[in-house]
Amino acid sequence: MTSPAGTAKLERTPQRREEERHRSTEQRLLQVALAADLLGALVPMGAVCAATRQPQPLLVAALAGAAWLAVGAAKNRYSRDELGGSGAVLPILLDWLTVLGVLAVICVVARIDVSTEICVLALVPGLALTVLRRKLVHRYLQGVRRRAQALRRVLLIGEPGAVDLVLEELAHRTDHEYVVVGGCLVGEEDTDSALPVPARLTFDGDGPDGARDGETVLRCAAELEADLVFVAPGRRMSAARVRRLAWALHDEGRDLAILPGLIDVSRHRVRLTKAAGLTVMHIDPAARRGLPVLLKQTTDRVGALLLLVLLAPLFAVVAAAIRLTSAGPVFYWQIRVGRDLRPFRMWKFRTMVVTADRMRAALESANEHDGAMFKIRRDPRVTRVGRVLRRLSLDELPQLFNVLAGHMSLVGPRPPLPEEVERYDGTELRRLSVKPGLTGLWQVSGRSDLSWDETVRLDLSYVDNWSYGRDIGVLARTVRAVLDGRGAY
Template sequence: MTAVIGYAARTRALAAPNSRIRRILPVGLLALDAAIAAITTGAAALLDNGMSFDPDSADLATRTSAPLLVLGWVVVIGLGGGYRTQVLGGGADEYKRVLNATLAYSGIVAFVLFMAQADVSRSFFLFFFLFGLPALLLARWGARNVLHRARSKGHLGVPVLIAGDNRHVDQIHGILDQARWLGYRVVGAVTPADEIGAAVGNVPVVGTTDDVTEAALRADAEVILFAGGSSTSAQDLQEKVWDAEERGIGVVVAQSATGITTGRATYRPVGGLPLMHLGAPAWAQATRIGKRTFDVIGASALLFFFSPLFLFIALRIKLHDGGPVFFQQSRVGRQGVPFRCAKFRTMVTDAEDLLAALHVATGYDGGLFKMDDDPRITKPGRWLRRYSFDELPQLWNVVRGDMSLVGPRPPLPIEVAQYDAAARRRLHVRPGMTGLWQVSGRSDLSYDHSIRLDLYYVDNWSMLQDLHILWRTVGVVFNAKGAY
């Protein structure tokens, strides 16, 4: 306990500047958005004669219209939650808020211009938003990358205390340690009184879940992350949250603490009791015609674009050892329906016969089998795997309807046979060529972590998230991290 308090005291001076910078991050983003909106307005005016900003010739209404357009844009983004610290730097929610706010603002501006019968050309209006929206999203992406790099190097981290039983504390800490770009710096943990004394990885235990707020203050934590086992009942958890908030400590609640995914939840008070209504699950939306149409068009276009690369890869494999170009393996698709998953062959022709011996040599005990230096991989196969080119034939699986461009990792039948009730939820949607597992670490992820990411995708699907994952996949593939 003393060591933890001493550590907090030694790092308090270092953390103070970080804390100040974190507080002004929303202001910096607001200034960035305002600058982009101003540049967009000026560019639209220069490219269109429908509005003049010459101070010597423009009247008062014209001179004030540009600043009002800029101000209104950032105000609507702010009202839409685009500058809330909780959404900055992680997930697709930040982009979604900027997108929705911009679409809403375009409707507001169009209505005002129509009612005022303003003399503004359609080309100015279209350029203003069609150029401005991508520019805003691209700027957010750039700012997020800068923030992620700073966090990965240990800067701008938020001191976090994890509350929960030993198993959940260890699980949450592993996730946060792997995803340092999230900016959570674990300074300690509190566990139930009957688990005090048990080791929790390398996380110092600074108290019990009964005095979680006091422990957070002692450890100089700015946020308490409540995980499974942190409370004995919903009322107990609520009281702990109230106590933390009254002391000025931020609160994050992991799904494991409640067992409910709240992304599709709405609350309706009845007699002072807030009732949580769960809407249709996100996976139901992910199976509809919109996503399928996007898959077919996108996969067909990519097949045409990569056709020269297909020919080069096929020749490279054939000339290496004379074996077959493609390797087909049985995988399990939506609702448990098996299909043949196509890949470029990256292993020796008798790879399946050597698998049993490798299982014994590596102590394989279930799940997806991966080796950092698999001796069965051929020379061209290593290059193909490094950049995931071996998976390009799966585009044909997407066109056929076996797979999707984005989705859970396609599992083997032996994996599905070991699924519990939770893991079987992965089968509600088509497996994907890429997904959260791909952009979060690929083969560096543990089996349990991969399953957890897939379940999150199934429960929180959105088209915007799919586009975000596809965008991130490009960087992950060329970075080649976690590919083997």
């Protein structure tokens, strides 16, 4: 008897050809990843061991290459999701340390008397090459996905309200690999979107009609040429119903993904455990104490002090430019609201005329930003030198003194004005549960070009998913954002 999926024999439609091209691209990316990691460990190790006259350099090099690939495979670094992952540095650094340990154990067991210092030095190029490769692949995939290429065609299953929520969240970003091509709704109610709905599932998933869920879904997937099925949470999608659906899909070689209903939770916060046959998902809070927080505090103070010393000549040049081109003080301070609603005096280089604060009321009608922020692209209060300082973000440098004093951090949400905070709701107040930052996700993602909802979303993502590695990533992206200047006005 022919399966439901088999009754619709797929021709080489444009969608199918695109899927085949995507799979071919994935295979090439996997080959590049394996070759880069192998050669990145093997070649430097062999060259360094040979140059320093270590015993059996070829064997040590081969072991290093094999260890690097084995650790990567054990941690799923070559899976589809990881190849197109975020390009984070910290997981690869941990892999690198694991490789060092594995190589040390092998050398001890095999009685190869190779220098530990030599091994560490020789594996550094492999670490750098793997990090670079991951970042380039991540950037490449982001680019092709924004051009609607290399996407996975998704069939979405669930109740209309849950389906609408999933569609809304997926529409917020364009750098993911999913495009929803249709839905298989539970019940007769329609969604708020124009989503194609070739078939529907009954409310009673545990009755006789529910037993045919797999047949219905497979027929829809074949008709829409979907290669992945998403199940949205809901009262009608019981565990038993989802289980039977998974059997039907997996028997036909189709993938199934369950959406747990969580929004913006980083993978490092999620832990899966088992209890009495149930899969339990633990959501860990962002670190608020311990070693990561101590590292952040140390980085803030030491980093701010070093930058103040290194940038002292630039401070003098900017100060002279401000004094020579407009009347008024070099520095400007403003009361901002910090962590836990504590006000503090935030310092900046003055970029506006001295009477700027008194002029704001007359300019309220010209505000070009929604929400609680006040921004005008061509603000008449900004001086000529001020426009240059804002374009290069140099006006923010005196906030290093705030970081040194402990009012701010190098990375964090934008520090708001008291009148802005008065308009916050409970969700927006969550932004103030951490120290505001000299830079942050807002600054590296478009700054004033972002809507208020986008700004709040980025800040909440930072607060809920904070990690020390993420801070380092934001600091690295800040340099590019400053040079780009997008949204700086």
